Amino acid sequence: MKKIIAFGASSSSASINKTLAVYAASKIENAEVTVVDLADYMLPLFSVDVEQRSGIPEGVYRFSELIESADGLVISLAEHNGSYTAVFKNLIDWLTRIDMNVWKEKPMLLMATSPGGRGGATVLAAAKSFFPFMNGNIVAEFSLPSFYENFSEGALVDQELEKQLVDSVGELERVLTGVVVD
Numbered sequence: 001m002k003k004i005i006a007f008g009a010s011s012s013s014a015s016i017n018k019t020l021a022v023y024a025a026s027k028i029e030n031a032e033v034t035v036v037d038l039a040d041y042m043l044p045l046f047s048v049d050v051e052q053r054s055g056i057p058e059g060v061y062r063f064s065e066l067i068e069s070a071d072g073l074v075i076s077l078a079e080h081n082g083s084y085t086a087v088f089k090n091l092i093d094w095l096t097r098i099d100m101n102v103w104k105e106k107p108m109l110l111m112a113t114s115p116g117g118r119g120g121a122t123v124l125a126a127a128k129s130f131f132p133f134m135n136g137n138i139v140a141e142f143s144l145p146s147f148y149e150n151f152s153e154g155a156l157v158d159q160e161l162e163k164q165l166v167d168s169v170g171e172l173e174r175v176l177t178g179v180v181v182d
């Protein structure tokens, strides 16, 4: 049984990215999925002064240990003004104060969705280019445009998008089980 950590990179209680992350993770065979809520990681706003005064908050170590405990990661990024949500950027900034080994080379399915037609493409591209500097091991990706048109009653409506997602989940499964496909 592989241990999967899944989360939407948002603190919204109605996060569409959390919905997508949970949906994708539910498709992984033989997995024990732990869904993390970033609302539980509303840390003090990072500042070198706060760090000097109070040190790294306990929640940062807790999140880092969660990543360490995982075999694989399913992350869906919310896009705010073309970038990460404040809660996620803040968490990353704190995590990098432990060290740059944020994602610990854990195989990652990286996704994004938004209500708009670009499906969070800008934040997904930003993460794709920078996560490798934090030992991110992105093995598959998926972007879901127009969430509210394409996701209904707990499932993807569009069959082509469903196939893309299943293929991406399959990539993650292959890496997790060590099966190499030519």
Ligand SMILES: Cc1cc2nc3c(=O)[nH]c(=O)nc-3n(C[C@H](O)[C@H](O)[C@H](O)COP(=O)(O)O)c2cc1C
Pocket: 008, 009, 010, 011, 012, 014, 015, 016, 017, 018, 077, 078, 079, 080, 081, 082, 083, 113, 114, 115, 116, 118, 119, 120
């Ligand atoms: C402050 C703010 C900025 C936003 N900026 C973008 C954006 O740049 N691109 C986009 O596609 N959607 C943007 N949106 C819409 C979000 O994609 C939408 O709120 C989505 O539900 C966020 O994901 P979540 O539900 O997982 O939190 C923005 C929303 C807010 C509140």
